[in-house]
Amino acid sequence: MANKNTLTALDITLRDVLENEKFMGGKVFVCAGDFRQILPVIRGGGKNEELEHCIKSSYMWNDLTKLELTENARLKKDDTKNILFPQKLLQLGSQSEGPVEFDEDFDVRVKSRQELVDKVYDDIENNHLNASYFEKRAIVSPTNDGVDNINQMIHEKLKEKEVVYNSVDVAVEEGTDIQTSVFNAMTSPSLPPHQLRVKVGSVLMIIRNICPPKLCNGTRIIVTNLKKNVLVGKILVTAESK
Structure with a gap:
């Protein structure tokens, strides 16, 4: 990069x-x-x-001397399907001649983002506080707009009451001419939106080192309670790190 x-x-x-x-x-x-x-x-x-x-x-x-990794130690040798998937991805990025084809039973194909969300997060209404449910599910998008759109679809599937948290948008110094409406409409991948819409069961990612090593940048939590100025959550961890 x-x-x-x-x-x-x-x-x-x-x-x-x-x-x-x-x-x-x-x-x-x-x-x-x-x-x-x-x-x-x-x-x-x-x-x-x-x-x-x-x-x-x-x-x-x-x-420069080029060194390449050739083995994925996290994959089980008897898991043929999971071994083939990264191999196919490498073919896509290695200028392989001809099309890279996947077997029909290799993946599940959908026609829209909504159908993708419904397939991946099926029955989320009854599992919105189940950590193991979210550990096994993820949707990857190449653009921030795609991420926001998919997150909104998942958010709407939760039946809990929505609470909106607004960021502080008041200038500290008097006489400062700041168009807050312009800043409030801006989005950044390193900052939360001006209006943070949250429900019980929402999965959020911490973007600051609050209390290392548990609450660090990148830690995911499931929201369990919504207070006026505080979000209460349960740390979402993978099975390997429990």
Whole structure:
């Protein structure tokens, strides 16, 4: 994901500081990542600009030693279906010739997002406080808009009463001309929305380190009670971490 210009600046800086003209000033330099995930994000740019700013387009690419992981230790060897799935995904990102085909019984295909939500979160009305129910279910979307849309569909399936929490939108300094309506309409992947709509049974993700190691950025909770200024929840953990 790193822009090649950032790595070039680091290379030049280390050579200068260490007075060593070797790559990265002669220091061991390790990059970790997968080009199947995401290329550098170029504001207003297209595919050509993203490829141009990728480390593969840099002078340093040919001098790097490439190491690849070849085995997924989390998969059971007798679980043929779960072994084939990551193999198929790797084929999709490896420029394999011809179409990558999945067996008919390999997956469940749907025609709409609503049908997908109904398939994955079937009977959520009776399992909205069941941690093991949510541990085995997830829907992945490539865009934030898709995530918001799917989350709203799941939210509507919960029959509990909805409570709306508004963020503080009052300027501290007097005379500050701030259009709060503009800021309230903005969304950010690192901040909750201005209006946080929650029900008992909603699954939320903590985005701050509140009380490590249990309540950290990325911890998921199931809401069990809604107070005026406090959300009460139960930590949602996987079976391996219990």
